[in-house]
Amino acid sequence: MKKHILSAILLINSLISFSNVDFEADSLKTDTIKPADNRTWKLKSIYTLNGSQSSFINWSAGGRNNISLLVGISASANYKKKSFSWSNDLSIALGGLYYIDQGSEEPLQKTDDRIDLSTNIGQKMKNRPFNFTFIGGFKTQTLDGFSFPNDSVRVSTFMAPAYINIAIGLDYLKGEDFSVFTSPLAGKITIVNNDSLANVGAFGVEKAILDPLGNVLVPGKHVRGEFGAYVKMKFNKTIAKNIDLKSKIELFSNYLEDPQNIDVNAEALFNFKVNSWFSASLQWTLIYDDDVQIRDVKGNIGPRTQFKSVIGLGISYKMDNAPKK
Numbered sequence: 001m002k003k004h005i006l007s008a009i010l011l012i013n014s015l016i017s018f019s020n021v022d023f024e025a026d027s028l029k030t031d032t033i034k035p036a037d038n039r040t041w042k043l044k045s046i047y048t049l050n051g052s053q054s055s056f057i058n059w060s061a062g063g064r065n066n067i068s069l070l071v072g073i074s075a076s077a078n079y080k081k082k083s084f085s086w087s088n089d090l091s092i093a094l095g096g097l098y099y100i101d102q103g104s105e106e107p108l109q110k111t112d113d114r115i116d117l118s119t120n121i122g123q124k125m126k127n128r129p130f131n132f133t134f135i136g137g138f139k140t141q142t143l144d145g146f147s148f149p150n151d152s153v154r155v156s157t158f159m160a161p162a163y164i165n166i167a168i169g170l171d172y173l174k175g176e177d178f179s180v181f182t183s184p185l186a187g188k189i190t191i192v193n194n195d196s197l198a199n200v201g202a203f204g205v206e207k208a209i210l211d212p213l214g215n216v217l218v219p220g221k222h223v224r225g226e227f228g229a230y231v232k233m234k235f236n237k238t239i240a241k242n243i244d245l246k247s248k249i250e251l252f253s254n255y256l257e258d259p260q261n262i263d264v265n266a267e268a269l270f271n272f273k274v275n276s277w278f279s280a281s282l283q284w285t286l287i288y289d290d291d292v293q294i295r296d297v298k299g300n301i302g303p304r305t306q307f308k309s310v311i312g313l314g315i316s317y318k319m320d321n322a323p324k325k
Contacts, residue, residue: 043321045075046271048279050095050314070095070112070312083124085131091116094142095310112310113141120181122171133171133181135232139163140191147295159193161203165252167230177237186230188252188263190291191223198222204291224291226254242273261290271316279316284309 050070056063072093079086095112117138122131140163145156169183192198192205198220201207209218231251239245249266253259265287272280287306294304 039321040079040081042078045073045319047317048072048312048314050312065100066097067100068097068111085122087120089118110143110145113143115140115142129173131171131173134168135181137165157194159191160197162191164189177235179234181232183230186228186252188226189223193222195219227256228252228254228259244271258290264288277315281312
């Protein structure tokens with residue numbers, strides 16, 4: 001377990017260290033040349049469309065004709081007035097790969113599918129770099145997910161799973177780029193709104209009770225609640241011209257069951273701006289959840305470290321209400 005936590009923390013801390021030299025330089029910049037910004041709401045959104053297509057004719061090295069698309073929305077709405085702040089973030093992505101070989105009947109394979117909504121309400125403490133903060137989060141997906149290569153076995157769907165996180169604690173702020181939120185009072189709710197997945201105990205819910213013939217006597221639970229401690233670190237910064245970094249790591253320990261097994265969710269996203277329309281992105285995601293049982297290629301079932309890497313190149317459109325320099 002420790003190696004999973006260490007690898008996630010190193011992923012984020014290495015990114016922070018790479019850009020931390022800019023913290024003091026930023027603090028020396030004056031605002032005298034910038035226009036006044038009295039807006040209490042700051043809105044920002046980025047829309048992306050990435051795709052690729054490959055076709056082969058008499059290609060000696062082999063290959064399969066395919067087409068892939070990935071669409072994404074990243075939006076934020078932040079409110080600040082005096083010592084009160086309220087920030088909201090929304091991230092949506094949906095992508096798939098489809099083989100277009102002649103005679104191929106394989107279904108669309110997902111490459112990315114997520115809905116991630118978070119909110120943060122804070123009240124700044126006088127003469128301290130801390131906010132007394134309430135945070136909430138919601139995560140799920142939109143389409144069915146199937147095991148590979150057996151595409152007849154559904155392993156996930158909309159609201160199965162879905163995760164709701166709520167916590168109250170202190171948020172340490174280092175400028176507008178870095179924050180560390182800690183909470184000894186946090187709740188995590190796992191929803192599995194699908195009977196077949198709930199009956200097998202997917203994503204940690206209580207599974208069904210069966211008779212000797214396999215008939216369901218008591219259906220599986222659709223909801224599982226956990227209470228524990230929660231830590232969230234965020235680091236967002238423009239690390240070079242036309243290169244933006246957004247990263248976070250979330251840690252959760254359940255007081256009520258196996259508190260030593262810490263859930264880890266870490267993410268790092270690089271956005272590379274080519275020009276006003278074209279962009280590239282690189283995203284890494286690491287997840288470890290002791291309650292999620294995964295079957296490996298040898299057929300063994302158990303908790304596993306999950307890792308995802310997505311590289312995209314395509315069209316990007318950005319909207320925000322920030323004043324122009």
